Amino acid sequence: MTNSEQLKRPEDGAGETPEQALESAKLREAMAAAEAQRPPKEADAENLSDEEKFKDFSAELEQTTTRGETMEKGAEFQKADIDFTAAIDHLKIHHEGEVAGSQFNGEVFASPQEVQALIESSLPAIMNYDQFNRAEITITINKKDSSPIGYTGVKSIEEIKTLYPEADIKQEVRIPGGEPGVEDGVEGAWYPETDKNPETGRFEVVKDEAGNVKNPKGKFEPNVNIATVDAETFKKVAGTSEITVIIQKDRKTEKPVVLTIFPGENAPALPVKISTEDFKLNTLSNAKEEAFWKKTAFIKTAEKK
Numbered sequence: 001m002t003n004s005e006q007l008k009r010p011e012d013g014a015g016e017t018p019e020q021a022l023e024s025a026k027l028r029e030a031m032a033a034a035e036a037q038r039p040p041k042e043a044d045a046e047n048l049s050d051e052e053k054f055k056d057f058s059a060e061l062e063q064t065t066t067r068g069e070t071m072e073k074g075a076e077f078q079k080a081d082i083d084f085t086a087a088i089d090h091l092k093i094h095h096e097g098e099v100a101g102s103q104f105n106g107e108v109f110a111s112p113q114e115v116q117a118l119i120e121s122s123l124p125a126i127m128n129y130d131q132f133n134r135a136e137i138t139i140t141i142n143k144k145d146s147s148p149i150g151y152t153g154v155k156s157i158e159e160i161k162t163l164y165p166e167a168d169i170k171q172e173v174r175i176p177g178g179e180p181g182v183e184d185g186v187e188g189a190w191y192p193e194t195d196k197n198p199e200t201g202r203f204e205v206v207k208d209e210a211g212n213v214k215n216p217k218g219k220f221e222p223n224v225n226i227a228t229v230d231a232e233t234f235k236k237v238a239g240t241s242e243i244t245v246i247i248q249k250d251r252k253t254e255k256p257v258v259l260t261i262f263p264g265e266n267a268p269a270l271p272v273k274i275s276t277e278d279f280k281l282n283t284l285s286n287a288k289e290e291a292f293w294k295k296t297a298f299i300k301t302a303e304k305k
Contacts, residue, residue: 050114050117050118050121051121053114054117054118054121056143056144057118057122057141057142057143058141058142058143059122059139059140059141059142060139060140060142061122061123061124061137061138061139061140062137062138062140063127063128063130063135063136063137063138064136064138064266065130065131065132065134065136066136066266066267066268066269067130067132067134067268068130068131068132071130071131072130072131073128073129073130074128074129074130074131074132074133075128075129075133075249076126076127076128076129077126077127077128077129077135077247077249077256078125078126078127078256079120079123079124079125079126079127080125081255081256082120082123082247082255082256082257082258083250083253083255083256083257083258084116084120084258085196085201085202085203085257086196086203086257086258086259087116087258087259087260087261088112088113088116089202089203090259090260090261091104091112091115091116091261092112093175094150094261094262094263095109095111095112099174099175099176099300100153100174100224100226100227100298100299100300101153101154101174101262101298101299101300102150102151102152102153102154102240102262102263102264103150103151103153103263103301104149104150104263105147105148105149105150105151105263107147108147108148108149108150109149115243115261116261118141118243119139119243119245119261122139122141123137123139123245127247129247129249129256133248133249134246134247134248134249135245135246135247135248135256136244136245136246136247136266137244137245137246137247138242138243138244138245138265138266139242139243139244139245140241140242141241141242141243142241147239148238148239148240148241148263149240149241149242149243149263150239150240150243150262150263150264151234151235151238151239151240151263151264152238152239152240152263152264152265152299153238153264153298153299153300154264154267154296154297154298154299155227155296155297155299156295156296156297157169157225157227157295157296157297158295160227160229160297160299163233163237163238164227164229164230164233164234164299166229166230167227167228167229168227168228169225169226169227169228169297170225170226170228171187171223171224171225171226172223172224172226173188173189173221173223173224174221174223174224174226174298175189175191175221177191178190178191178221179191179216179217181217181220183220183273183284184273184282184284184285186222186223186271186284187222187223188220188221188222188223189220189221189223190216190217190218190219190220191218191219191220191221192205192206192213192214192215192216192217192218192219193205193206193214193215193218193219193276194206194218206218215275215276215277217275218274218275218276219272219273219274219275220272220273220274220275220284221270221272222270222271222272222284222293224270224293224297224298225293225294225296225297225298226297226298226299226300227297227298227299227300228299228300228301228302229299229300229301229302230301230302230303230304231301231302231303231304232304234299234301238299240263240264240265242263242264242265243261243262243263243264244260244261244262244263244264244265244266244267245258245260245261246258246259246260246261246266247259251279267292267296268288268289268292268293269283269289270289270293271283271284271285271286271289271290271293272284
């Protein structure tokens with residue numbers, strides 16, 4: 001005999017007298033009534049489908065460009081073709097608060113996949129790239145309660161000094177794990193080349209046949225201004241109802257690929273240098289982007305000591 005026993009409900013009337021069957025029926029009715037009146041468990045909210053969770057949300061969309069003075073409509077693309085794979089991995093830095101920058105509200109979105117679900121339900125079936133084969137879209141989310149969908153972690157240094165008088169602002173690497181270096185006179189860090197694994201669909205570090213990193217200098221990012229502020233104050237003043245989505249036409253597949261998703265308004269891309277076998281790009285000396293990020297900072301939170 002074990003110290004536990006699996007109890008099973010007997011078939012109705014099986015081995016019972018008429019009196020026992022009547023009592024069993026009454027007991028089942030009472031149990032069913034009690035179950036119907038039981039308040040829903042807290043975990044039920046977490047198990048809601050995305051459609052149920054966001055059914056009272058509505059969205060307003062605006063498409064702009066940070067690359068030109070005006071935006072011109074380009075080729076059409078369909079929502080059904082959008083690849084979110086790279087963005088889902090990237091979204092993790094906007095979800096845990098470990099990397100400086102904008103953060104999604106964990107009480108609204110339990111995971112990056114929920115952010116994707118809300119965006120997919122908000123986007124129209126057919127969209128247009130701009131003249132640069134990109135679609136920079138800002139979605140304003142309207143919902144019944146006043147809680148923000150996230151917190152804006154990119155502000156001008158001047159505004160940061162006003163909102164967070166005790167902010168500690170330094171120039172440093174934003175994404176950990178890079179190899180410090182200097183490129184074109186700019187201090188920053190190199191990161192290994194990554195590519196999409198056709199089997200998993202995830203972006204991974206490219207390795208050679210021996211398993212070694214193939215190109216440790218695939219991408220260079222400059223040091224940025226990082227303002228460390230009190231976490232409690234940040235949540236009080238940085239709330240936003242906006243989500244920015246950057247989509248680009250992929251060079252290889254020509255499919256629309258989401259490059260990044262973050263809460264808050266759109267901003268020029270961070271200058272970068274990419275050096276791979278089939279793609280070269282260097283915007284480290286881009287005057288517009290350089291000027292913007294020179295007077296702008298990413299915000300990182302810290303608990304009060």
